[in-house]
Amino acid sequence: MSYYFAVVLKDSLLFGCDRTFNNKETGENRSDSRRYSILGNNRVFLPTGNLAFCVRIQNFIHNIFGFSLEAFEGGDSEYSKFLSSQYQKVKEDNISRLKAIGKTAYTETDCLYGGFDYDGTPFIITISYKDDFQLKLVNKPPQYVCLNQSPKVLTLVKGLLHNFIGATEGVEEDRVWELGKRFLPQIIQKISKVDSLVSATGDLIFLSSKGVQTYEF
Numbered sequence: 720m721s722y723y724f725a726v727v728l729k730d731s732l733l734f735g736c737d738r739t740f741n742n743k744e745t746g747e748n749r750s751d752s753r754r755y756s757i758l759g760n761n762r763v764f765l766p767t768g769n770l771a772f773c774v775r776i777q778n779f780i781h782n783i784f785g786f787s788l789e790a791f792e793g794g795d796s797e798y799s800k801f802l803s804s805q806y807q808k809v810k811e812d813n814i815s816r817l818k819a820i821g822k823t824a825y826t827e828t829d830c831l832y833g834g835f836d837y838d839g840t841p842f843i844i845t846i847s848y849k850d851d852f853q854l855k856l857v858n859k860p861p862q863y864v865c866l867n868q869s870p871k872v873l874t875l876v877k878g879l880l881h882n883f884i885g886a887t888e889g890v891e892e893d894r895v896w897e898l899g900k901r902f903l904p905q906i907i908q909k910i911s912k913v914d915s916l917v918s919a920t921g922d923l924i925f926l927s928s929k930g931v932q933t934y935e936f
Contacts, residue, residue: 721754721767722910722917724865724903725831725843726880727857731892731927732833732841733899736765737907737918750918760785761834761931763924767866768828768848772809776802776846780832784844787837788856791844795854802852829866834926841926861888872910879906892927899923904936 723736740752756764758781766773783790783798806828817823833843842858857864863880867873883902887895903923911919923934 722866722868722907722914723754723765723767723829723831724863724876724880724906725765725833726863726884727833727841727843727860728884728887728895729860730839730841731895731925732763732835732843733895733903733926734763734765734831734833734924735903735907735921736767737911737921739916739918740770750920753922755922755924757924757931757933758785761926763831763833763926763931765831766828767830769809769813772806772828773830775805776828776830777832780830780844780846784832788842788858791854791856799852799854802846806848806852831864868910868914872913875909876906879903892929896925896927896932899925900934900936907936 721737721739723734725732725734734755736754738750738752738754740750754766756777758764762781762785764777764781766777779802828848830846831843832846833841835841840858841860842856843864845855845857845864846852861884863884865876865880868876879902883898886898900923904921907917907921908919911917921936923936925932
């Protein structure tokens with residue numbers, strides 16, 4: 720597994736994720752792999768869990784929402800059914816393949832897809848195995864999204880994100896980005912101390928009127 724979070728502000732979006740890569744079949748475990756994708760039309764995609772399946776989710780979602788969210792209304796349940804059916808196939812295959820070599824499969828999958836709609840509204844779509852891949856739209860700033868952790872850690876993460884949102888109220892885009900680079904990496908770094916599957920290294924991605932800016936930490 721891994722970790723991510725995201726913040727939706729009035730005119731911008733800020734994403735954070737770690738760099739964990741873990742291959743259960745080979746035993747390879749690295750913390751130097753960029754986990755996010757910047758897609759056409761300044762869309763950002765963040766995966767955790769089954770990365771191979773996440774790539775399929777990324778392509779599917781971007782094909783539908785790469786230019787507009789118009790397709791979201793009235794059709795998201797069908798998209799969810801499709802992703803759920805695909806996930807079941809992938810899950811069964813992973814469990815069988817890893818069981819054959821005496822290992823346990825981790826098939827949990829959570830993703831974020833975000834950007835600006837055609838009218839300039841910042842948005843995030845969350846997609847998770849926990850609710851059978853129901854697509855959830857986050858587009859009413861200020862809001863944040865983060866993965867679950869232990870209650871103690873989750874309380875810390877929510878507190879830091881809440882404080883960050885408060886600190887950015889009414890400030891210019893450049894100042895928002897500087898505050899993000901200064902304060903938000905500690906979220907990933909603190910989680911890495913209690914979760915061996917989260918690296919201390921990571922990335923911040925900032926979407927604003929200036930385009931996409933990134934920062935490695």
